[in-house]
Every structure is written in structure tokens, then in C-alpha cells.
Amino acid sequence: MPGKRFILIVEDDRDLAPTLTEHLIDAGGFSVVTATSLEEADSAFNTRDARFDAIILDIGLPDGDGRDYCARLRRQGHQMPVIMLTGADGEADVVRGLDSGANDYIAKPFRSHELIARLRAQLRSFESSEEAVLSVGPYTFRPARKLLQDAAKNRRIRLTDKEAAILKFLYRSAARPVDRQILLHEVWGYNPAVTTHTLETHIYRLRQKIEANPANPSLLVTEHGGYRLNPESETAAAA
Numbered sequence: 001m002p003g004k005r006f007i008l009i010v011e012d013d014r015d016l017a018p019t020l021t022e023h024l025i026d027a028g029g030f031s032v033v034t035a036t037s038l039e040e041a042d043s044a045f046n047t048r049d050a051r052f053d054a055i056i057l058d059i060g061l062p063d064g065d066g067r068d069y070c071a072r073l074r075r076q077g078h079q080m081p082v083i084m085l086t087g088a089d090g091e092a093d094v095v096r097g098l099d100s101g102a103n104d105y106i107a108k109p110f111r112s113h114e115l116i117a118r119l120r121a122q123l124r125s126f127e128s129s130e131e132a133v134l135s136v137g138p139y140t141f142r143p144a145r146k147l148l149q150d151a152a153k154n155r156r157i158r159l160t161d162k163e164a165a166i167l168k169f170l171y172r173s174a175a176r177p178v179d180r181q182i183l184l185h186e187v188w189g190y191n192p193a194v195t196t197h198t199l200e201t202h203i204y205r206l207r208q209k210i211e212a213n214p215a216n217p218s219l220l221v222t223e224h225g226g227y228r229l230n231p232e233s234e235t236a237a238a239a
Helices: 018-029 039-045 067-074 089-100 112-127 160-171 179-186 196-212
Strands: 007-008 030-035 056-057 082-088 102-106 134-136 139-142 148-150 156-160 222-223 226-229
Touching: 007 018, 007 039, 018 030, 018 102, 018 112, 030 039, 056 102, 056 112, 067 089, 067 226, 082 089, 082 196, 082 222, 089 102, 102 112, 112 179, 134 160, 160 179, 160 196, 179 196, 179 226, 196 222
Parallel strands: 007 030, 007 056, 056 082, 082 102
Antiparallel strands: 134 139, 139 148, 148 156, 222 226
């Protein structure tokens, strides 16, 4: 099962926000942070190691307009999906919301199941796009380009298709161990000709690329019959 997606809900309706949070958690696969103002949203972004895979953003907030905030996020380089919530669903409102950089626009009242379905659709689209940027330890990971970037050392690491798929699945597992068989089937499919030895060989080669000490890995670690990513590791491989 894929790992959790981290969602930021920016909504000042104190009845709607917890209800939506509950529905997302019940749906499975989501971890939720809530903010009731743009100031709180900024604080959530500035939290150490914070990362959000998508934002559900109300337009009418006590300290500003969500559309202006979305436009600011885009100028800052944040490319994750943004779904806007609003009580105004006129054509001009929708156009302004989309022009600010939102990916989708949902009028209140809405059905939670529909919002969750549209959120999942946006996440699938984003994760397969050229714009998807993920943080993997000290690296910036662009799955569609099969590329890791180490800004501190000003270098790039090219990955194979399978190496990129392994990293992406482990990333989505939110630092939880993934059994070898699950990872094997996720990356190679249910192919009886492919064994765990194949996976282990790819893990070995991947560690040679990304670990400072491949013999004692700190980023891609072996645990409980499988593997996991350690998001706290800041040790990159030597150039």
C-alpha cells in the first residue's frame, strides 16, 4: 500500500475543517495538518522538515484571500496541487481561482467523497508530471526526470527507471518499512521470473549512488525484512 500523502488544509470554518480532516484520515493514505489563517499556513510551511503533497485552500480567510496566497506559493516555486474551496462559484470566481494557480475549484457545500476523489486525481497527475519535486534526505528528487540533485555539492545523480521507482515508492511509505516482496511487486509487477535477488541488486547499486558509506547506509536502510527511507538523514554520497 502506498505511503501517506501529507495534506495542508487552510480553512477557518471550525466545523468544516475537523470534519474534512476526519474524512481524509478515514479514507486512508492521508496525514493532515490544519491552519485557520494564512499566517498559520506560513507557520506550517516553515516547520522543520515540513512537506505537503497538496493543499486544500479556502478563499475567504480572516487575514487574506486564498487566491492571492496561492499565487504567492506559485511565485515561491511550490508546485504541489492546490484545491480551492469557496462559497462563490460564479464563472468569474472560478476563472480568478484557476488563474491564481489553483488546480481545482470546489464550491461549498460539497460532498467529502467527491473532494477526496478529486484530490487523489490531482495527486496522481502531479506525481507523474515533470513538476513533481520530492525531498529525499539531503536530495531533491524529480521522479519524472529520474534525477536526484544535491544542492550543497552542486551535483546531479541520474537514476535508472527501477531506481527511481524504488525511491518513489519508499518515499510514499512515509518512513515506514516496506517488505521486499511488496516493493518487488510494486516496481516489477507480479512477474514470477523476477526474484528478491533482483531487488537487492538494485538496492545495492542505488546505495552506491546516494549513500556516503554504502556499507553502512543511513538514508536507504534495511529493516524488518524490507527497506525504508530515513528522512532525517542529511548525509549525501561523496561527489
